[in-house]
Amino acid sequence: MYDTIIIGAGMSGLAAGIRLAHFDQRVCVLERHYTIGGLNSFYRAGGRDYDVGLHAMTNFARKGTKRGPLAKLIRQLRFSWEDFALAEQIGSSIRFPDAQLDFGNDIGLLESEIARHFPSCIDGFRKLCLTLLDYDDLAGDEPQFNLSARRVLEGLIPDPLLREMLLCPLMWYGNAREEDMDYGQFCIMFRACYLEGFARPFKGVRVILKNLVRKFRGLGGELKLRSGVSRIHVEDGRAVGVVLDDGTEIAGRRILSSAGTIETLRLCDDISEVDVATAGQLSFIESISILDKQPQDFGFDRTIVFYNDSDTFHWRKPEHSLCDVRTGVICSPNNYRYTSSEGNLPDGVIRITTLANHDRWSALPEPQYRAEKIAQYEAAVESAVRFMPDFRRLTIATDVFTPKTIRRFTWHDNGAVYGAPDKRLDGTTHLSNLFLCGTDQGFVGIVGAILSGISMANRHCLVASPG
């Protein structure tokens, strides 16, 4: 009998596991895939290391910072700042046809860019930054959460082009809703991307995951891979345990699931139908190019470029095609300020993310799926090189992953990267001892997911538990 069974060995599940194991609970983390990490996993192909989700870790803070999400998670999980070995971004850009804004880990840069290119909007932008400092995104019960971010911005930023430009990176890095964004999610992402900024460990996401797993196991936590949960067994309105895909039954006093809201409810054997219409729709393809040159050697020094090829930013699933390359994210993991002892990554790497339709990708028969991976990779790169130097002749290897791949790693319906649009901020479900953490609880990104696991473990599995 476990005190807590955790579904999913992603960032949130592992972080929750550490909290509970640290306070002497018997905890088991169950993972369907053969590897850890969920969306933020990693793999090896053709002799090279790749990350699945990581472009940048948002919410950067320098060592010794006392406030903010990163400081909080380091304290709560008893890590040291050195454990993450974060290198800061060189600098990022938002590029539209008629305007470009640079930003970095100091909000002063974005502020001066806006003062220069959008002088009529600078007062509103400063006001926006001030209101955001007061927004408490950890409480999970902010009454303004569900306001429309577009409406709020219209009241502050008179120029529609600047509104679109500011929304573009924030939607790309954490908006599960099509077209508009919840104001609460906007505040979280604005702070994560613009006020705090981007960083990355030299060796990528595996550094963070390995630290989490090592700590979890060191505290006596159990991690079971290839252990998909097929059913949550319910008796008299309480979850009493889970049944694995291979039929093994595991009993627990409570369950914390990072599988997603719909995905979790579907597992409960007291529920016969779930409303799949509420599933997230937004999925991506990632086109990765390995180059025989460092990006800075052909004139590309940006860490991330968020591009959009018209003045209006379209954030929705492509209905009638496999992909939509009108907007995208270009990331070079080479363009971080690594220490001199780290040097730089062995190869040049350019990663391009574009919007994709999960159902269309999943319906392709295997030979066509493989052919489309190549065709859509080429379309994504062709679109992206309008906003950066053309690197195509330098390419020595490529890799593509699609919504099908994302579904395999995350098990989210539709391969929805940021889960369902309606978040369950308090993490509760219809059962008194079944709780949600991770993407569908509300926080996204690496730091957000880890904090989600921590806060849901604290709130539902530690405070409430008898000693």
Added chain:
Amino acid sequence: MSPAEIREEIIDILGDIAPDENLDELVDDVSFREQLELDSMDFLDIVMELRKRHRVQIPEEDYGNLASMLTTVTYLEPKMRDIVKA
């Protein structure tokens, strides 16, 4: 445990929660929140560490007693009086 030993134990716990702080300079009658920028998650950790280390139970309605070192030691003294320091 004597009040001095309880204080030492709290310092030890704070050292775990906030390893970057210089706790030698902690002023006993000024709140932790003010001096160390502790938030509700950190206060939960003080409660949980006391439960883990000494089996001391602190009900949620009593969390307010943990505001400063002075109020914490005063509050814990009857609860920890019979615990022998390891």
